Amino acid sequence: MKNKNIKDTFEFFAPTEEQKRIIYESIVNRQKINEKRRGLHFKAKLAYSLIACFITVVAAVILLNNNWSLLEPGNTHYYQANKPSDNSSLPDATDKIFKGFVLTAYAANSESAYLNANFMEEAEKQVLKPDVKVLLAKYTPAMSSVPGLPFTVDIKKDDKNNYYVEAINASVDCGGFDRWDRETGILTSEGQSITIDTGETIYWSPMYGDNAANENKITITIKAVTNNTVIGKQSIYITQDEQGYYYATIGELGL
Amino acid sequence: MESNSLLRTDREFASVYDRNIRGVYQICFLYLKSHYDAEDASQAIFEKYVNLNKCFNDKNQEKAWFISVSKNYCKDELKKFWKKKRVDIERIERISVHEDTSDYLLIDALLNLPIKYKAVLYLFYVEGYSVKEISQLLYRNESTLRNHLSAADY
Structure with missing residues (x-):
C-alpha cells in the first residue's frame, strides 16, 4: 500500500459536518441533564439527612419518656432500686x-x-x-x-x-x-x-x-x-x- | 461553533472539540468499524474530557491524551460480548454495494487489520508522527513499531 492511498483511505473514516454537530449537541445535552441530576441528587441527600435526623430525635424522645415514667414514685421497681437507704424496699433485701x-x-x-x-x-x-x-x-x-x-x-x-x-x-x-x-x-x-x-x-x-x-x-x-x-x-x-x-x-x- | 454548554467555558470546549473530533472519530471508526458506534464512542470520550479535572500543557499533550483515551476506550468496547456477537449492517451494505471497487478492498483491509496495527497506521499516516513519537505515545518498542508498519504495508 502506498502512503497516499492509506491516508486517503482514512478520509473515508472522517466525520461529516452533520455528524460533528450531532455528536456535539449530544454531549451538551447530556451535560445539562447531568447538572440537573446533580442538583436533584443533592436535594435527595439533604432530604434523607433531614429524615434521618427527625427519626433519631423522635426515637430519643420516646426513649427518654419511657425512662422518666420509671422515675415516678408510682413505679415501685425503679423507685425501690433508687432508695438504698430504705433496706426493706430493696428487692434483694425483701427476699x-x-x-x-x-x-x-x-x-x-x-x-x-x-x-x-x-x-x-x-x-x-x-x-x-x-x-x-x-x-x-x-x-x-x-x-x-x-x-x-x-x-x-x-x-x-x-x-x-x-x-x-x-x-x-x-x-x-x-x-x-x-x-x-x-x-x-x-x-x-x-x-x-x-x-x-x-x-x-x-x-x-x-x-x-x-x-x-x-x-x-x-x-x-x-x-x-x-x-x-x-x-x-x-x-x-x-x-x-x-x-x-x-x-x-x-x-x-x-x- | 456556538454552544450552550455548561462546561469549562463554552468557547474553550468548542475549540477543543473542533481540534480533536476528527482524529477521535477516525480512530473510533477504525476500531469499531461502524459510524454509529464511532459516534457513541466519540461522545463518551469527549464527556470524559469534560469531567477531566486536569489542564494540558499544550495542544500536543491534548492530542496525545485524546488518541490514547480513544484507543483504550475502543479496545474496551471490543471486549464486550455484544460487540463480538454481531455483524454491522453497514458492513453488509458495503459488501453489497462496493464489492467490486478497489476502494472497498483498501477500506476493508484497513478495518480488518489486527488491532495492534490500527493505531500505529493512523498515527503514522494520518497524524504524521514519527516512529519515535509513536513509541512514546503508545509505550511500545520502536523496532516493534517498524515491524508493525512493514507488516501493514505488506
Whole structure:
C-alpha cells in the first residue's frame, strides 16, 4: 500500500459536518441533564439527612419518656432500686429477710396421756402459732420417760433467697435444757441456754438443779443468728394450770 | 461553533472539540468499524474530557491524551460480548454495494487489520508522527513499531 492511498483511505473514516454537530449537541445535552441530576441528587441527600435526623430525635424522645415514667414514685421497681437507704424496699433485701421459725410441740391426744419415749411417733405434732394454746402431753419427771418437754425448732424455708441461718440459740428463764440422743440414750444437760441445729429437738425440764421452775409462766427465747447478728427472735411460753397440765403457745416473730 | 454548554467555558470546549473530533472519530471508526458506534464512542470520550479535572500543557499533550483515551476506550468496547456477537449492517451494505471497487478492498483491509496495527497506521499516516513519537505515545518498542508498519504495508 502506498502512503497516499492509506491516508486517503482514512478520509473515508472522517466525520461529516452533520455528524460533528450531532455528536456535539449530544454531549451538551447530556451535560445539562447531568447538572440537573446533580442538583436533584443533592436535594435527595439533604432530604434523607433531614429524615434521618427527625427519626433519631423522635426515637430519643420516646426513649427518654419511657425512662422518666420509671422515675415516678408510682413505679415501685425503679423507685425501690433508687432508695438504698430504705433496706426493706430493696428487692434483694425483701427476699432475704428471716421468714420465721417453725416451732413444733407435741400435744396430748388426751388429757391423761403421758409423754413417753415414743412421743415422736405417738404424740400429735403441733406447729405452734401465736395466741394459740396447745395442751402438751402430760409430763412429770417421775412418770415420763423423756427428760423434759420436747420442742422441735426449725426455720421457715423458702425456695428463693433463703436467708442463711448460722445458728439457733435457745435460752430459758426457768428450768433448763437437755440434749437427748434417742438412739444412744445419752443425755446431756445444757443449762439455761443452748445452741441447736435447725430441726433439732430440745427438751425443757422444769426440774433443773437450783433453777427449778416455780413460775407459772416460763419463757423460752429462740433466736436465729447469722454473722453474730440476731436476725429473728420468737418466744415459747409454757404455762401450767392447777392440775399440772402444761400448755404452750408462742409470741410474734421479732428481732 | 456556538454552544450552550455548561462546561469549562463554552468557547474553550468548542475549540477543543473542533481540534480533536476528527482524529477521535477516525480512530473510533477504525476500531469499531461502524459510524454509529464511532459516534457513541466519540461522545463518551469527549464527556470524559469534560469531567477531566486536569489542564494540558499544550495542544500536543491534548492530542496525545485524546488518541490514547480513544484507543483504550475502543479496545474496551471490543471486549464486550455484544460487540463480538454481531455483524454491522453497514458492513453488509458495503459488501453489497462496493464489492467490486478497489476502494472497498483498501477500506476493508484497513478495518480488518489486527488491532495492534490500527493505531500505529493512523498515527503514522494520518497524524504524521514519527516512529519515535509513536513509541512514546503508545509505550511500545520502536523496532516493534517498524515491524508493525512493514507488516501493514505488506
